[in-house]
Structures are given as C-alpha cells and as structure tokens.
Amino acid sequence: MDKEVIIEKINNFLIDEFEVESEDISPEANLKDTLDLDSLDFVDLVVSVESNFGIKLVGEDFVDIVLLEDFYNLIENKLK
Known part of the structure; x- marks a missing residue:
C-alpha cells in the first residue's frame, strides 16, 4: 500500500x-491540539487503524507521534 492510499x-x-x-x-x-484528539480518541484511533489496515498499535507506538505526518509515517512503517 503506498503512502498516498x-x-x-x-x-x-x-x-x-x-x-x-x-x-x-x-x-x-498536531494530533492533540489541532485535531482535538483526547486519550479516549486515541483508543478509538487504535481500533480504526486495526480495522482499516489490519495492524495493531500499542501505547509505545505513540511516544514520538506529535504531528499527523508522524502518524502517517508510523502506519506506513508498520505496514512494511
């Protein structure tokens, strides 16, 4: 799956x-500020990623995630 998809x-x-x-x-x-995602939203985000991409994320995956671009890269790297 390419990054644009x-x-x-x-x-x-x-x-x-x-x-x-x-x-x-x-x-x-910024995932937290601009997109106004709170800790419960991050749980839902993990569920959405699993259902859309078939990969599991854990809390440690989000340690360095600040920007939406970081999140895109995380998903891309997990899919490799």
Missing part, C-alpha cells in the same frame, strides 16, 4: 469517525 484512508476515518473538519487536516497538524 494510507494518507487518504487515515484522513477519511478522521473525518468520518472523529468528526475532524477536512480543512484542519494537514501533515503539520
């Missing part, structure tokens, strides 16, 4: 499942 899937479930406004989504967006 990964980005499109992530953006779609952020809009559909987390009600993030499409104009707020950019690689530079």
Whole structure:
C-alpha cells in the first residue's frame, strides 16, 4: 500500500469517525491540539487503524507521534 492510499484512508476515518473538519487536516497538524484528539480518541484511533489496515498499535507506538505526518509515517512503517 503506498503512502498516498494510507494518507487518504487515515484522513477519511478522521473525518468520518472523529468528526475532524477536512480543512484542519494537514501533515503539520498536531494530533492533540489541532485535531482535538483526547486519550479516549486515541483508543478509538487504535481500533480504526486495526480495522482499516489490519495492524495493531500499542501505547509505545505513540511516544514520538506529535504531528499527523508522524502518524502517517508510523502506519506506513508498520505496514512494511
């Protein structure tokens, strides 16, 4: 799966499942601040990733994740 498809899937479930406004989504967006995701949203995010990509994430995976671009890269690396 190439990165463009990964980005499109992530953006779609952020809009559909987390009600993030499409104009707020950019690689530079801060997951916690700009996208207003709290700790419960991160649990839902893990579930969404598992259902959309078939991979499991754990808390340690999010240690260095600040920007949406970091999240895209995390998913891309886990899929390799």
